[in-house]
Amino acid sequence: MDPAPSHEAPSADSPFCQVEPTLRLDDLLEACLERLAEVAPLDDARRLREFLPPSQPQHTPFLLAELVKLDMAAAAEMGRDPCLDWYLGALPDLLSADRLPFDLVIEEYQLRRENGHDPKQSEYAERFPQHAGLLGRFSCNAETVAPTAKKPAAPDELVAGDEIDDFVIVQELGSGAFARVYLARQVSMQRLVALKVSAGKGDEPRALAQFDHPNIVRVYDQRALNDGTTHLLYMQYLPGGTLADVVKRVQWAGAAACNGGVLLDAVDDNLLDAAQQPPESSTLRTWLAEASWPVTVAWIGVQLARALDDSHRRGVFHRDVKPANVLISAEGIPKLADFNVSFAGAAGRAGAAATLGGSIGYMAPEHLAAIGGLPGTDPSDVAERADLYSLAVLLWELWQGRRPFDVTGTADSWTDALALQIVSRESDLVEPTCVGHSSEGVLEQTLRETLNNSPNERPESGAELAGRLQLALHPEAAALFDPPPCSWRRKALAAPSVLVIASAVLLPNIAAGLFNYFYNDRNIVENFSAMKGFFVALSTTVNCIAFPVGGVLAAYYGLPVARSIGRAKQGGEATPAEIDNLFRLCHRGALLGGVLWGIASLVFPIALSLRFPTDFPLEEAAHFCLSLLICGGVASVYPYFLLVTLASAVYYPRLVRRSMTDAKFDKRGEYLRRHGELYLFAAAIIPLLAIVLLVSRDDVQRQKDMVVYGVMATFVGLYAAFSAYRYVLQVWGTMAPVLSQQRSSAAPGLDS
Incomplete structure (x- = not known):
């Protein structure tokens, strides 16, 4: 997309002279409160009309109630007792005692307690009888809270050139009822800082001073002046706005x-x-x-x-x-x-909002x-x-x-x-x-997931959310973690994982078994007609034992992996041990076929030699054994490449999709690269051994077709194995900018 032209944002002398029809209520409220915060508390309650936007009459009751709260709070800070009757008398056309919101009544109640008074429920029930029931329930909980000491008054306004402690004021950045923020020059360090001046000890968490994150405003330090009645908090100054x-x-x-x-x-x-x-x-x-x-x-x-x-x-x-x-x-x-009221706005003081903020x-x-x-509900749930x-x-x-x-x-x-x-x-x-x-x-998908009403369905941590958002910077990686609907990865993921894994293990073994059966039947058993019936019976017996045993072992190792994949499909998170099991399954699938074929390479020659000691010479037994070992090698190599392709391109992205983190990603990639080279070597050498076995026989002329088929199968198999190996490396390279600990991001400033 070409860069968009520079757009001048609309401006106005007053926040209310050109109110957009789509202006949201909380934005409107914040603008009203910030204007009032500069002058509160008022000496004449009738002046509250000046802070109401004339173009938004439908919001007047709500905005006026919040303005009254702020003005009462500012009065309480100055040591004056807040009183709703003062506002009711000054604004009879806008406020009436019989329609006064309950939270406004409670605000006066709380502020009076903070000023050291002990207001009674009976007094409020008499003044506001429409809220008598609610007042009774509120009073039962509120009476256990001891009245607090009076809060100190807000500090006086400073102007450009004024000096306070180690700082020279340059200009005001923002103000509230209880604090002001200035651009100031710190004389001792010769640097510009954002200086917050407030009364008392300040209300920022001390933990903010320990932050040293590139995306958190750096709080340098805090100081107390005038015997602790004035608090200075100075921090990193950022001139780019918000x-x-x-x-x-x-x-x-x-x-x-x-x-x-x-x-x-x-x-x-x-x-x-x-x-x-x-x-x-x-x-x-x-x-x-x-x-x-x-x-x-x-x-x-x-x-x-x-x-x-x-x-x-x-x-x-x-x-x-x-x-x-x-x-x-x-x-x-x-x-x-x-910055609390100075930069964050003064909205939301009522009730629990004073504690939880926001x-x-x-x-x-x-x-x-x-x-x-x-x-x-529990405030501790807001985490x-x-x-x-x-x-x-x-x-x-x-x-x-x-x-x-x-x-x-x-x-x-x-x-x-x-x-x-x-x-x-x-x-x-x-x-x-x-x-x-x-x-x-x-x-969009990441934001929708994070906007789930259930907290448990959202990303668990900021790191997890960052990992998901980073996919948007790498669309090619996003296609791995969320495959397109018609892609083979999506279809493989939708199919039962047990069936897919079992097919990857069994199909190469079945193909190798069929080839070995017909090869030995044609090249060995046909030369000894008496063996035909015994060979068929022996093959049937061995296969009826080997394949069920192989299936049981495959299920033993594969079912835990399938269960973890199933949970991941439902949005669950995989543990590092479950991810380890996924890649162990690739080797176990290969090893399983190799072991069973190795056993068969001994069973067949020994059984035939014992049954036909004179008709089945030792050299034929050795040839038979070698043919089984070669087929077993093929049946081991190709399941590995099928499984590792499925694991890397289909199942692994799903297992880490929720957390978008894997501390062992780089080790896994290197492990797969090294072992892939070994399996690739085996994929090349084993079929060549089969060709050597074919041409070594005396009746090689009769076996021309077998030799041709062997050569063709060698090249096709080697090409398939090499393609799978290269594809796996490509997949890991695609995921690296998102998951690697040594990743280099496509966007500046995001490298780990």
Whole structure:
């Protein structure tokens, strides 16, 4: 796809002067709250009207309730007692006591407890009788929570040129009711940093300071000033803006018109605002400028999934993954951040949201349920896979310019908004607009799997999700892990694995058995007519024993492999031991035929020699034995190539499809290469021995047809074995960029 032209994102002096009809409620809410956060708490409650968008009257009840919550919280931070009656008196046409949302009542209750008061249920039941029943149930749980100490007030605003500790303020980047973020120069280190100034001790997890991941914003350190009343947290400064800027461009231009250049356009506009120049001679920016949009989205997803995996392994959950929390470097590299109200928005303070955080438009179903306090929910359920769900929503929105579900209806309260979001998660995902790129199907399938309502059906870890997304960067590898419907791999995978494996083992043995029977019958037994009946009976007896024994042994070794393949077909994950058993089966299938043929090479000559000591000379017995060993060699070599082809191209990709990781991938590839060379040598030498055996007989002229058939079979078999060997190496080479520990990615910045 040719690079898309640069698109200028729409701008306006006010967030509400040109409201898009498709603007989502949570985006609207965040814009309202961020504007109010700059001036809250208000001295006149009537001013709340200024923060309501006039073009969205259907959302006024919900937005006003959330604005009241934020203003009450800001007042509580200043030491003032919040009171809903003040707002009811100031806005009688918009708020009425008999229709006040329950979560707004509870917000006042909680804030008063945080300020050291002990509000009574009876007081609230008298003020808001319509909520008396709910208040009783809430009070039973809430009374066990001790009132907390008053929170300190927000810090004063700083302007360019102001100095605070080791920092000189350059400009303000963002602000909230309880903190402000500035671009500042750290004097001692002579570097630009993002400086968060908040009251008290700060609310970022201390674990963030230990992160050293290329896709997580680096937190340098924190400091306390003014006897601990002011908290400074300084971190890596990224001038490229956020993914929210990119999403707006995709919405404006349309997903079909986008490519990697859209990301660079958004970055360059932010660099221009920060008076910085784009990097020169950047390999990454050159690649992004030419990358298709699905590949760009997958590339971003791989990095963010790896960042989440790193934080999860350290026991830190993000719980607010959304475009505004993904900052972008000057080169276009995404980095995960969580600046709370300053960058992450002030939405979602009510109830459990104050603890769990997040933006409801990106939340997993279990996250929404926990915030809503639904029966049977537990905040501990909001863990790794909830973050991955939110990342999938983010990536879908980045890819399509909209989220993957429709939220219909209007909300008058936070509870209503949660209910609408929960209902939307239970509906089918919206059908995406596709551009036909080969990577798009892989991207869509991976996102659909990650957006499963059941956490257990999603990728288990960020590393697993990153592995799946990386398939979108390698469509040729994706065809192995998800074979096309009409391919032989898909048909082989759909067939019962026990039947396919048994056929790969038995068919070469049956072919070798038939050839050996007719060869010995024609060249040896026909010369001794008295042996005919005994030879037929002996062959029948040996085959009736050998093939059932071989079948039992094949089932013994093959059934565990078949069971693991069956689980993988149902979406289960294979263990490393099960993968080992798959490739051991290739050798066991070859060894099984070789051992049984080796036993037969002794049984036949010995039985014939004992039964016909004078008519069956020693040299014929040796010839008979050698013919059986040669056929046994053929029956060992070709099952190996059939099995290793099936294992590499059909079953192994399915076994690792869920986790997309295999620590022993490189060792397996080298092991197959070395053993394949040995089997390939055997495939060449064994048929040649058969030809030598044929031409060594005295009646070679009578055996011309057998010699010709032997030569033809040698070349055909050798070509088939060599083709299988080369195909297996090709398959492993195709999977290497995705699974190898020494992989070299097709996209810059993703090499391990």
